Amino acid sequence: MASTFLLAGLGNPGARYDKTRHNAGFWFLERVAQKYALTFRKEAKFFGQFAKGPIEGAQQLLLMPETFMNRSGQSVAAATKFYKLPPQDVLVIHDELDLPPGQMKLKTGGGHGGHNGLRDIHSHFGNPNYHRLRIGIGHPGNAKQVADYVLKAPGAEDRSAIDRAINVAVDALPLILNGQFSLATNQINGHKP
Secondary structure (H helix, E strand, O other): OOOOOEEEEOOOOOOOOOOOHHHHHHHHHHHHHHHOOOOOEEEHHHOEEEEEEEEOOEEEEEEEEOOOHHHHHHHHHHHHHHHOOOHHHEEEEEEEOOOOOOOEEEEEOOOOOOOHHHHHHHHHHOOOOOEEEEEEOOOOOOHHHHHHHHOOOOOHHHHHHHHHHHHHHHHHHHHHHOOOHHHHHHHHHOOOO
16 A cells, blocks of 8 residues: 655746746656646645645645745645655655656655755755655756756657656656555666667
8 A cells, every 4th residue: 555645846837937847847747647637726835736636545745836946845845744744755856967868767865966946855854865756858068058958948859758758757656655666766767768
């Protein structure tokens, strides 16, 4: 039987950002909601779009912060406090510059790697012991171009590779929710674009 998780997909709110690389976490949650027929609604107390419902026989919580990326922790912390969830029952889904489009990594703990959304979650949680699904978006090749790059839409080929990877991760979600992290890690990290 699955336990209750908070699945927090990171991104920026509004139509302007919908298709940008920084919103890969939102894309993942939108796919999960579609697959399990869950509906997002604005939830002021969590500063974001929120959905909940049964997945794998347990109530799961889906959150897309509307605080903008740099303040993601405000939203994620509000939801974890309300539901009294420890960090180990949180999966944060975010874009990852250090992986090419179509590759992913599931991991637990570690640093924020310069990702502003993770940095803010770290500061609110006070520890890094939550799970992360890192969705590769590629790197522009120059650190000075990163801010511009993440706020642009990927090309059709890259978007297609990211979408295929997201489908693999959504299929592996039941393993994560049932605590079978090594199996989920093999399935997700082993996916080749």
